[in-house]
Amino acid sequence: MRAVAWIDDRLRMIDQRQIPFETETIDYEDYAEVARAITDMVVRGAPAIGVSAAYGMALAARQSAATDVPALLRDLATAAGVMKAARPTAVNLAWAVDHVMDVARSDRFTTPNAIRAAILDEAHRMAEDDVRTNKQIGQYGAALIKDGDTILHHCNTGFLATVDYGTALGIIRTAHEQGKHIHVLLDETRPRLQGARLSAWECEQLGIPYDIIPDTAAGFYMRRGEINVVMFGADRVAANGDVVNKIGSYQIAVLGHENGIPVYSAMPISTVDLTMPDGDEIPIEERDPAEVRAPYGCEIVPAHFHARNPAFDVTPAHYLNGLVTECGVVLPPFTENLRKTVESKK
Ligand code: MRU
Numbered sequence: 001m002r003a004v005a006w007i008d009d010r011l012r013m014i015d016q017r018q019i020p021f022e023t024e025t026i027d028y029e030d031y032a033e034v035a036r037a038i039t040d041m042v043v044r045g046a047p048a049i050g051v052s053a054a055y056g057m058a059l060a061a062r063q064s065a066a067t068d069v070p071a072l073l074r075d076l077a078t079a080a081g082v083m084k085a086a087r088p089t090a091v092n093l094a095w096a097v098d099h100v101m102d103v104a105r106s107d108r109f110t111t112p113n114a115i116r117a118a119i120l121d122e123a124h125r126m127a128e129d130d131v132r133t134n135k136q137i138g139q140y141g142a143a144l145i146k147d148g149d150t151i152l153h154h155c156n157t158g159f160l161a162t163v164d165y166g167t168a169l170g171i172i173r174t175a176h177e178q179g180k181h182i183h184v185l186l187d188e189t190r191p192r193l194q195g196a197r198l199s200a201w202e203c204e205q206l207g208i209p210y211d212i213i214p215d216t217a218a219g220f221y222m223r224r225g226e227i228n229v230v231m232f233g234a235d236r237v238a239a240n241g242d243v244v245n246k247i248g249s250y251q252i253a254v255l256g257h258e259n260g261i262p263v264y265s266a267m268p269i270s271t272v273d274l275t276m277p278d279g280d281e282i283p284i285e286e287r288d289p290a291e292v293r294a295p296y297g298c299e300i301v302p303a304h305f306h307a308r309n310p311a312f313d314v315t316p317a318h319y320l321n322g323l324v325t326e327c328g329v330v331l332p333p334f335t336e337n338l339r340k341t342v343e344s345k346k
Contacts, residue, residue, distance in 0.1 A: 001023075050270065054119075057119055064112075076101060103118050148181055151228065154232040167324075187213060191309065233267060234266070238278045239274045242278050242282075243265045244282045
Protein backbone atom coordinates (compact mmCIF):
# COMPACT_ATOMS: atom_id res chain seq x y z
CA MET A 1 0.00 0.00 0.00
CA ARG A 2 1.23 3.49 -0.84
CA ALA A 3 0.97 6.42 1.57
CA VAL A 4 -0.94 8.35 -1.11
CA ALA A 5 -2.81 6.69 -3.99
CA TRP A 6 -5.57 7.40 -6.50
CA ILE A 7 -8.05 4.55 -6.27
CA ASP A 8 -11.59 4.33 -7.71
CA ASP A 9 -11.56 8.03 -8.63
CA ARG A 10 -10.70 9.06 -5.07
CA LEU A 11 -7.58 10.07 -3.20
CA ARG A 12 -6.77 7.37 -0.66
CA MET A 13 -4.32 8.14 2.13
CA ILE A 14 -3.00 6.09 5.02
CA ASP A 15 -4.08 7.84 8.22
CA GLN A 16 -0.63 8.37 9.71
CA ARG A 17 -2.10 9.49 13.04
CA GLN A 18 -3.15 5.88 13.73
CA ILE A 19 0.16 4.17 12.97
CA PRO A 20 1.66 1.99 14.49
CA PHE A 21 -1.47 0.72 16.18
CA GLU A 22 -3.85 0.71 13.20
CA THR A 23 -3.36 0.82 9.43
CA GLU A 24 -6.44 2.68 8.31
CA THR A 25 -7.03 4.58 5.11
CA ILE A 26 -9.29 7.53 4.39
CA ASP A 27 -10.74 8.32 0.95
CA TYR A 28 -11.11 11.94 -0.18
CA GLU A 29 -13.37 13.44 -2.82
CA ASP A 30 -13.28 17.06 -1.65
CA TYR A 31 -10.20 19.25 -2.07
CA ALA A 32 -10.88 21.25 1.11
CA GLU A 33 -10.88 17.98 3.07
CA VAL A 34 -7.50 17.14 1.53
CA ALA A 35 -6.15 20.51 2.70
CA ARG A 36 -7.50 19.78 6.20
CA ALA A 37 -5.87 16.32 6.14
CA ILE A 38 -2.54 17.98 5.35
CA THR A 39 -2.95 20.48 8.23
CA ASP A 40 -4.03 17.73 10.64
CA MET A 41 -1.17 15.50 9.49
CA VAL A 42 -3.25 12.56 8.28
CA VAL A 43 -0.59 12.80 5.58
CA ARG A 44 2.77 14.45 6.27
CA GLY A 45 6.31 14.55 4.93
CA ALA A 46 7.29 17.06 2.25
CA PRO A 47 6.97 14.88 -0.89
CA ALA A 48 3.77 13.18 0.32
CA ILE A 49 2.00 16.47 0.97
CA GLY A 50 3.14 17.79 -2.42
CA VAL A 51 1.60 14.88 -4.31
CA SER A 52 -1.52 14.93 -2.09
CA ALA A 53 -1.99 18.60 -2.95
CA ALA A 54 -1.67 17.82 -6.68
CA TYR A 55 -4.42 15.20 -6.35
CA GLY A 56 -6.38 17.71 -4.26
CA MET A 57 -6.24 20.08 -7.22
CA ALA A 58 -7.53 17.29 -9.48
CA LEU A 59 -10.48 16.93 -7.08
CA ALA A 60 -11.01 20.71 -7.11
CA ALA A 61 -11.15 20.67 -10.91
CA ARG A 62 -13.73 17.90 -10.79
CA GLN A 63 -15.77 19.67 -8.07
CA SER A 64 -15.93 22.88 -10.07
CA ALA A 65 -19.18 23.32 -12.00
CA ALA A 66 -17.45 25.66 -14.48
CA THR A 67 -18.47 25.25 -18.10
CA ASP A 68 -15.78 27.47 -19.59
CA VAL A 69 -12.02 27.70 -19.13
CA PRO A 70 -11.79 31.12 -17.41
CA ALA A 71 -14.39 30.06 -14.80
CA LEU A 72 -12.54 26.81 -14.11
CA LEU A 73 -9.22 28.66 -13.74
CA ARG A 74 -10.87 31.01 -11.22
CA ASP A 75 -12.15 28.06 -9.16
CA LEU A 76 -8.73 26.42 -9.35
CA ALA A 77 -7.02 29.60 -8.14
CA THR A 78 -9.31 29.58 -5.08
CA ALA A 79 -8.50 25.93 -4.43
CA ALA A 80 -4.78 26.61 -4.88
CA GLY A 81 -4.93 29.26 -2.15
CA VAL A 82 -6.66 26.86 0.26
CA MET A 83 -4.21 24.07 -0.52
CA LYS A 84 -1.08 26.21 -0.17
CA ALA A 85 -2.25 27.54 3.21
CA ALA A 86 -2.48 24.02 4.66
CA ARG A 87 1.16 23.98 5.82
CA PRO A 88 3.73 26.71 5.21
CA THR A 89 7.22 25.20 5.46
CA ALA A 90 7.63 22.28 3.03
CA VAL A 91 8.09 23.89 -0.38
CA ASN A 92 6.89 20.75 -2.16
CA LEU A 93 3.31 21.73 -1.35
CA ALA A 94 3.42 25.15 -3.05
CA TRP A 95 5.68 23.75 -5.77
CA ALA A 96 3.16 21.01 -6.65
CA VAL A 97 0.17 23.38 -6.62
CA ASP A 98 1.97 25.99 -8.76
CA HIS A 99 3.04 23.29 -11.16
CA VAL A 100 -0.53 22.04 -11.54
CA MET A 101 -1.74 25.61 -12.08
CA ASP A 102 0.85 26.04 -14.87
CA VAL A 103 -0.50 22.91 -16.55
CA ALA A 104 -4.10 24.15 -16.16
CA ARG A 105 -3.25 27.53 -17.70
CA SER A 106 -1.44 26.00 -20.67
CA ASP A 107 -3.03 27.05 -23.96
CA ARG A 108 -2.84 23.41 -25.09
CA PHE A 109 -6.19 22.88 -23.34
CA THR A 110 -9.25 24.60 -24.70
CA THR A 111 -12.05 22.96 -22.69
CA PRO A 112 -12.68 22.51 -18.94
CA ASN A 113 -12.72 18.73 -19.31
CA ALA A 114 -9.37 18.73 -21.07
CA ILE A 115 -7.93 20.69 -18.13
CA ARG A 116 -9.53 18.34 -15.60
CA ALA A 117 -7.97 15.33 -17.35
CA ALA A 118 -4.59 17.05 -17.68
CA ILE A 119 -4.42 17.90 -13.96
CA LEU A 120 -5.16 14.33 -12.96
CA ASP A 121 -2.55 13.04 -15.43
CA GLU A 122 -0.03 15.48 -13.98
CA ALA A 123 -0.75 14.33 -10.42
CA HIS A 124 -0.20 10.70 -11.52
CA ARG A 125 3.04 11.73 -13.22
CA MET A 126 4.24 13.49 -10.05
CA ALA A 127 3.42 10.43 -7.95
CA GLU A 128 5.38 8.09 -10.22
CA ASP A 129 8.22 10.58 -10.50
CA ASP A 130 8.46 10.75 -6.70
CA VAL A 131 8.94 6.99 -6.42
CA ARG A 132 11.58 6.95 -9.17
CA THR A 133 13.37 9.92 -7.61
CA ASN A 134 13.46 8.31 -4.19
CA LYS A 135 15.03 5.15 -5.57
CA GLN A 136 17.75 7.26 -7.23
CA ILE A 137 18.36 9.10 -3.94
CA GLY A 138 18.60 5.68 -2.29
CA GLN A 139 21.29 4.52 -4.72
CA TYR A 140 23.42 7.66 -4.36
CA GLY A 141 23.00 7.80 -0.60
CA ALA A 142 23.68 4.12 0.09
CA ALA A 143 27.21 4.63 -1.22
CA LEU A 144 27.79 6.81 1.87
CA ILE A 145 26.90 3.94 4.22
CA LYS A 146 29.45 1.24 5.04
CA ASP A 147 28.88 -2.32 6.10
CA GLY A 148 28.54 -2.32 9.91
CA ASP A 149 27.49 1.35 10.22
CA THR A 150 25.02 2.67 12.75
CA ILE A 151 22.98 5.54 11.36
CA LEU A 152 21.19 8.17 13.40
CA HIS A 153 17.93 9.12 11.70
CA HIS A 154 15.48 11.89 12.58
CA CYS A 155 11.69 12.11 12.09
CA ASN A 156 10.13 9.96 9.36
CA THR A 157 11.44 10.13 5.82
CA GLY A 158 10.31 6.72 4.65
CA PHE A 159 7.55 5.58 2.35
CA LEU A 160 4.93 7.25 4.54
CA ALA A 161 6.59 10.64 4.03
CA THR A 162 6.67 10.21 0.26
CA VAL A 163 4.51 8.37 -2.24
CA ASP A 164 6.66 5.30 -1.73
CA TYR A 165 10.18 4.24 -0.71
CA GLY A 166 11.37 7.39 1.08
CA THR A 167 14.38 9.71 1.03
CA ALA A 168 16.78 9.43 4.02
CA LEU A 169 15.05 6.26 5.20
CA GLY A 170 15.04 5.14 1.54
CA ILE A 171 18.85 5.41 1.61
CA ILE A 172 18.93 3.25 4.73
CA ARG A 173 16.54 0.81 3.04
CA THR A 174 18.74 0.62 -0.06
CA ALA A 175 21.85 -0.05 2.05
CA HIS A 176 19.93 -2.80 3.87
CA GLU A 177 18.71 -4.29 0.56
CA GLN A 178 22.31 -4.24 -0.68
CA GLY A 179 23.12 -6.63 2.15
CA LYS A 180 25.01 -4.17 4.34
CA HIS A 181 24.76 -5.00 8.03
CA ILE A 182 23.48 -1.75 9.40
CA HIS A 183 21.71 -0.57 12.51
CA VAL A 184 19.51 2.51 12.84
CA LEU A 185 18.99 4.68 15.89
CA LEU A 186 15.65 6.40 15.47
CA ASP A 187 15.15 9.68 17.27
CA GLU A 188 11.65 9.51 18.69
CA THR A 189 11.07 13.08 17.36
CA ARG A 190 8.96 14.91 19.86
CA PRO A 191 6.31 16.10 20.04
CA ARG A 192 4.55 14.16 17.24
CA LEU A 193 6.87 11.18 17.52
CA GLN A 194 7.27 10.50 13.81
CA GLY A 195 10.51 8.60 14.53
CA ALA A 196 9.07 6.34 17.21
CA ARG A 197 5.68 5.78 15.64
CA LEU A 198 6.29 5.87 11.88
CA SER A 199 9.98 5.15 11.20
CA ALA A 200 10.08 2.27 13.69
CA TRP A 201 6.91 0.83 12.08
CA GLU A 202 8.56 1.02 8.67
CA CYS A 203 11.77 -0.62 9.97
CA GLU A 204 9.63 -3.40 11.47
CA GLN A 205 8.08 -4.07 8.06
CA LEU A 206 11.39 -3.95 6.22
CA GLY A 207 13.39 -6.00 8.73
CA ILE A 208 15.88 -3.20 9.32
CA PRO A 209 17.49 -3.50 12.78
CA TYR A 210 16.66 -0.40 14.84
CA ASP A 211 16.28 1.08 18.29
CA ILE A 212 14.13 4.05 19.16
CA ILE A 213 16.05 6.51 21.30
CA PRO A 214 14.92 9.63 23.17
CA ASP A 215 15.85 12.74 21.17
CA THR A 216 18.03 13.74 24.09
CA ALA A 217 20.20 10.57 23.81
CA ALA A 218 21.81 11.36 20.41
CA GLY A 219 24.84 13.12 21.92
CA PHE A 220 25.32 10.33 24.43
CA TYR A 221 25.62 7.69 21.68
CA MET A 222 27.82 9.93 19.53
CA ARG A 223 30.36 10.44 22.34
CA ARG A 224 30.44 6.69 22.92
CA GLY A 225 31.41 6.22 19.27
CA GLU A 226 28.20 4.31 18.50
CA ILE A 227 27.02 6.49 15.59
CA ASN A 228 28.83 6.54 12.22
CA VAL A 229 26.51 8.64 10.07
CA VAL A 230 23.66 11.11 10.66
CA MET A 231 20.86 11.16 8.05
CA PHE A 232 17.71 13.23 7.85
CA GLY A 233 15.37 14.63 5.22
CA ALA A 234 14.46 18.19 4.27
CA ASP A 235 11.33 20.28 3.97
CA ARG A 236 13.04 23.11 2.16
CA VAL A 237 16.63 23.79 1.14
CA ALA A 238 17.81 27.38 0.61
CA ALA A 239 20.15 28.47 -2.18
CA ASN A 240 23.15 28.42 0.19
CA GLY A 241 22.46 24.82 1.29
CA ASP A 242 20.82 25.62 4.65
CA VAL A 243 18.31 22.87 5.36
CA VAL A 244 14.96 23.38 7.03
CA ASN A 245 13.75 20.10 8.46
CA LYS A 246 11.89 18.64 11.42
CA ILE A 247 12.57 20.36 14.73
CA GLY A 248 15.61 18.76 16.33
CA SER A 249 17.57 18.28 13.10
CA TYR A 250 19.75 21.29 13.90
CA GLN A 251 20.87 19.95 17.24
CA ILE A 252 21.87 16.54 15.89
CA ALA A 253 23.75 18.20 13.00
CA VAL A 254 25.73 20.35 15.45
CA LEU A 255 26.39 17.33 17.65
CA GLY A 256 27.49 15.26 14.66
CA HIS A 257 29.83 18.01 13.50
CA GLU A 258 31.28 18.37 17.02
CA ASN A 259 31.88 14.62 17.18
CA GLY A 260 33.42 14.32 13.70
CA ILE A 261 30.48 12.30 12.35
CA PRO A 262 29.31 12.98 8.74
CA VAL A 263 25.89 14.59 8.52
CA TYR A 264 23.75 14.22 5.36
CA SER A 265 20.35 15.56 4.41
CA ALA A 266 18.42 13.85 1.59
CA MET A 267 15.80 15.42 -0.65
CA PRO A 268 14.37 15.53 -4.18
CA ILE A 269 15.38 18.59 -6.20
CA SER A 270 11.75 19.77 -5.85
CA THR A 271 12.58 20.53 -2.19
CA VAL A 272 15.29 23.04 -3.18
CA ASP A 273 14.02 26.63 -3.20
CA LEU A 274 16.59 28.85 -4.92
CA THR A 275 14.41 31.91 -4.26
CA MET A 276 15.42 31.68 -0.59
CA PRO A 277 18.98 32.97 -0.16
CA ASP A 278 19.37 31.29 3.24
CA GLY A 279 17.38 29.21 5.70
CA ASP A 280 16.41 32.10 7.95
CA GLU A 281 14.09 33.44 5.21
CA ILE A 282 12.02 30.25 5.20
CA PRO A 283 8.70 30.36 7.09
CA ILE A 284 8.66 28.02 10.07
CA GLU A 285 5.34 26.48 11.03
CA GLU A 286 4.29 26.93 14.66
CA ARG A 287 1.83 24.22 15.62
CA ASP A 288 -0.71 24.01 18.42
CA PRO A 289 1.09 23.88 21.80
CA ALA A 290 -1.45 21.23 22.82
CA GLU A 291 0.73 18.78 20.83
CA VAL A 292 3.51 19.43 23.38
CA ARG A 293 1.30 19.35 26.46
CA ALA A 294 -0.62 16.23 25.44
CA PRO A 295 0.91 14.31 22.51
CA TYR A 296 -1.76 12.07 20.99
CA GLY A 297 -4.03 12.97 23.89
CA CYS A 298 -1.59 11.65 26.49
CA GLU A 299 -1.63 14.44 29.07
CA ILE A 300 1.86 15.37 30.30
CA VAL A 301 0.93 18.67 31.91
CA PRO A 302 -2.35 20.51 32.62
CA ALA A 303 -3.89 22.27 29.61
CA HIS A 304 -3.20 25.76 31.05
CA PHE A 305 0.61 25.24 31.24
CA HIS A 306 2.51 27.40 28.74
CA ALA A 307 4.22 25.69 25.80
CA ARG A 308 5.64 26.47 22.33
CA ASN A 309 5.72 24.17 19.33
CA PRO A 310 7.94 25.10 16.36
CA ALA A 311 7.64 22.27 13.82
CA PHE A 312 10.93 22.83 11.95
CA ASP A 313 14.38 24.32 12.43
CA VAL A 314 17.23 25.56 10.23
CA THR A 315 20.48 23.61 9.96
CA PRO A 316 23.13 25.96 8.60
CA ALA A 317 24.89 24.46 5.59
CA HIS A 318 28.31 24.35 7.24
CA TYR A 319 27.13 21.55 9.54
CA LEU A 320 26.31 19.36 6.53
CA ASN A 321 28.74 17.11 4.68
CA GLY A 322 26.44 16.69 1.70
CA LEU A 323 22.95 16.93 0.26
CA VAL A 324 21.77 13.67 -1.31
CA THR A 325 19.54 14.25 -4.33
CA GLU A 326 18.31 12.20 -7.30
CA CYS A 327 21.08 13.86 -9.32
CA GLY A 328 23.85 12.76 -6.95
CA VAL A 329 25.42 13.94 -3.70
CA VAL A 330 25.88 17.73 -3.70
CA LEU A 331 29.04 18.67 -1.82
CA PRO A 332 30.27 22.08 -0.58
CA PRO A 333 30.52 24.79 -1.76
CA PHE A 334 26.74 24.39 -1.73
CA THR A 335 25.74 27.73 -3.27
CA GLU A 336 27.57 26.97 -6.49
CA ASN A 337 27.03 23.22 -6.61
CA LEU A 338 23.35 23.31 -5.68
CA ARG A 339 22.59 25.83 -8.43
CA LYS A 340 24.44 23.69 -10.98
CA THR A 341 22.56 20.57 -9.84
CA VAL A 342 19.15 22.28 -10.05
CA GLU A 343 20.00 23.55 -13.54
CA SER A 344 21.15 20.09 -14.65
CA LYS A 345 17.76 18.68 -13.56
CA LYS A 346 15.89 21.25 -15.68
O1 MRU B 1 5.91 17.63 10.20
P1 MRU B 1 6.24 16.52 9.24
O2 MRU B 1 6.06 15.18 9.83
O3 MRU B 1 5.53 16.70 7.92
O4 MRU B 1 7.78 16.73 8.96
C1 MRU B 1 8.43 15.85 8.10
C2 MRU B 1 9.87 16.09 7.99
O5 MRU B 1 10.40 17.01 8.58
C3 MRU B 1 10.62 15.21 7.07
O6 MRU B 1 11.90 15.00 7.56
C4 MRU B 1 10.71 15.88 5.70
O7 MRU B 1 9.43 16.23 5.26
C5 MRU B 1 11.37 15.04 4.70
S1 MRU B 1 10.35 13.64 4.32
C6 MRU B 1 10.95 12.77 3.02
